[in-house]
Amino acid sequence: MSHLKTWPQHLLPQHGLTRMANAASNSRWLRRALIGSFSRLYPVQLDECVTPAGGFSCFDAFFTRELKPGSRTYPEDASALASPCDGTISQIGAIERGRIIQAKGRHFTAEELLGGPKWAGHFGSGRFATIYLAPHDYHRVHMPLDGRLVADVRIPGKLFSVSASTSRAIDRLYARNERMAAVFETEYGPVAVVMVAAMLVAGISTSWDPDDHPRPGKTIRERSFDPPVSLARGDELGRFHWGSTVIVMTRNDAPAWHPALGPDQRIRLGARLSE
Amino acid sequence: MIIALVAVAALLAGLIIARGLLEESVELQAASIYPEARTLAPFELEDATGSAFTEDDLRGRLSLLFFGFTNCPDICPDTLGVLARSMEKLETMRVDTVPQVVFVSVDPQRDAGNTMRDYVDYFDERFLAVTGDDQALSALTGQVGAMFVRHSPDESGYYAVDHSGMIVIVDPQGRMIGRFPPASDADAIAADLFALLRARG
Numbered sequence: 001m002s003h004l005k006t007w008p009q010h011l012l013p014q015h016g017l018t019r020m021a022n023a024a025s026n027s028r029w030l031r032r033a034l035i036g037s038f039s040r041l042y043p044v045q046l047d048e049c050v051t052p053a054g055g056f057s058c059f060d061a062f063f064t065r066e067l068k069p070g071s072r073t074y075p076e077d078a079s080a081l082a083s084p085c086d087g088t089i090s091q092i093g094a095i096e097r098g099r100i101i102q103a104k105g106r107h108f109t110a111e112e113l114l115g116g117p118k119w120a121g122h123f124g125s126g127r128f129a130t131i132y133l134a135p136h137d138y139h140r141v142h143m144p145l146d147g148r149l150v151a152d153v154r155i156p157g158k159l160f161s162v163s164a165s166t167s168r169a170i171d172r173l174y175a176r177n178e179r180m181a182a183v184f185e186t187e188y189g190p191v192a193v194v195m196v197a198a199m200l201v202a203g204i205s206t207s208w209d210p211d212d213h214p215r216p217g218k219t220i221r222e223r224s225f226d227p228p229v230s231l232a233r234g235d236e237l238g239r240f241h242w243g244s245t246v247i248v249m250t251r252n253d254a255p256a257w258h259p260a261l262g263p264d265q266r267i268r269l270g271a272r273l274s275e
Numbered sequence: 276m277i278i279a280l281v282a283v284a285a286l287l288a289g290l291i292i293a294r295g296l297l298e299e300s301v302e303l304q305a306a307s308i309y310p311e312a313r314t315l316a317p318f319e320l321e322d323a324t325g326s327a328f329t330e331d332d333l334r335g336r337l338s339l340l341f342f343g344f345t346n347c348p349d350i351c352p353d354t355l356g357v358l359a360r361s362m363e364k365l366e367t368m369r370v371d372t373v374p375q376v377v378f379v380s381v382d383p384q385r386d387a388g389n390t391m392r393d394y395v396d397y398f399d400e401r402f403l404a405v406t407g408d409d410q411a412l413s414a415l416t417g418q419v420g421a422m423f424v425r426h427s428p429d430e431s432g433y434y435a436v437d438h439s440g441m442i443v444i445v446d447p448q449g450r451m452i453g454r455f456p457p458a459s460d461a462d463a464i465a466a467d468l469f470a471l472l473r474a475r476g
Binding site: 117121185 | 439
């Protein structure tokens with residue numbers, strides 16, 4: 001069934017549609033119409049967001065809106081991992097021999113997701129959590145724990161939708177879409193946070209280089225930073241200029257995921273992710 | 276006879292369990308110990324003379340692995356200095372077999388051979404220095420979670436290498452059992468190693 005719903009996505013001009021959507025999103029002229037119809041279609045919680053004086057300058061500013069300070073709480077235990085975003089848990093579990101579950105019966109590998117073996121070698125056995133951001137969710141992504149940025153990797157790819165039905169139907173979905181993988185050195189060794197773009201949802205910017213082009217080039221680009229970039233748990237890491245999916249990867253050195261967490265659960269930024 | 280055997284078996288089992296519990300209860304100041312020890316998969320690096328250094332060379336005594344490069348301005352000399360002081364302290368605590376310290380250079384281009392040997396000798400002549408090409412290095416660094424990134428050279432040709440600063444603890448069975456976080460204190464390292472060596476007999 002989900003195959004029937006998703007096969008047309010293979011035929012759509014994903015990149016062209018996404019460029020048009022991005023242009024509209026940054027237009028001052030269309031902002032009222034877009035923000036208005038979007039707010040009618042989706043349950044946006046504007047009361048918890050900072051609304052700039054004079055309103056949002058464009059749809060993109062609305063989409064990447066900022067939360068009011070103090071609207072999310074973090075675990076008291078400073079070493080606990082916190083959810084990097086608002087969203088719905090898609091899958092959560094163990095990475096075994098580099099394999100990550102995408103949906104029932106489907107998986108992809110850490111190497112495919114991270115664009116090669118260099119960083120994936122650290123995640124042969126470990127844990128992953130995949131969180132889907134719905135269009136109306138808050139679209140900034142924050143650090144799940146304290147860390148020092150080791151590399152950011154921009155990986156080109158497709159722009160399939162990342163909705164639950166698509167993730168059940170399209171093989172290796174997250175490892176095929178455009179994405180930005182950030183690798184951090186932490187108290188628990190290497191931790192990766194991967195932001196995956198999607199159709200009409202492409203465009204990812206990072207807090208350490210906000211003016212960097214929000215979309216990858218034709219080939220994989222990896223950068224490291226000198227002096228190093230250190231971020232504390234809860235600091236903004238990046239934002240989606242349209243919504244999508246975040247995958248957090250840890251090694252076995254990090255604490256296990258909280259046993260109460262499972263697929264299809266809503267989770268809020270800052271909620272406890274580890275035991 | 277059977278009863279005696281069962282009693283002996285029960286006693287042995289009790290001793291083994293008690294020892295396991297004792298190991299767990301060692302109080303450590305700096306080290307974090309993993310819930311489960313992890314056996315290291317095969318890797319092959321080489322020492323200054325070009326001889327192979329493999330997972331087998333980590334067996335028989337406690338080992339400490341540190342990853343860096345000899346041109347490092349801060350973390351490497353600091354950490355090797357701290358490790359040298361920790362080993363001295365362990366000796367004054369009358370530890371028979373001090374851990375073997377292995378400096379793994381992640382900059383083989385500049386460090387291979389006598390460069391890394393001379394460098395570690397400056398801190399402690401017993402320290403080992405090993406390196407390998409990127410593939411050989413990754414076979415070890417990926418397993419222990421040590422990361423490194425080489426920056427592009429400046430006008431003078433100098434390049435920096437970012438690397439993890441932790442010290443990996445490997446037990447005499449060649450299993451990774453934990454780590455000291457970067458910038459751990461020499462006294463704390465010595466105290467923890469003393470406790471680990473005692474708990475493990």
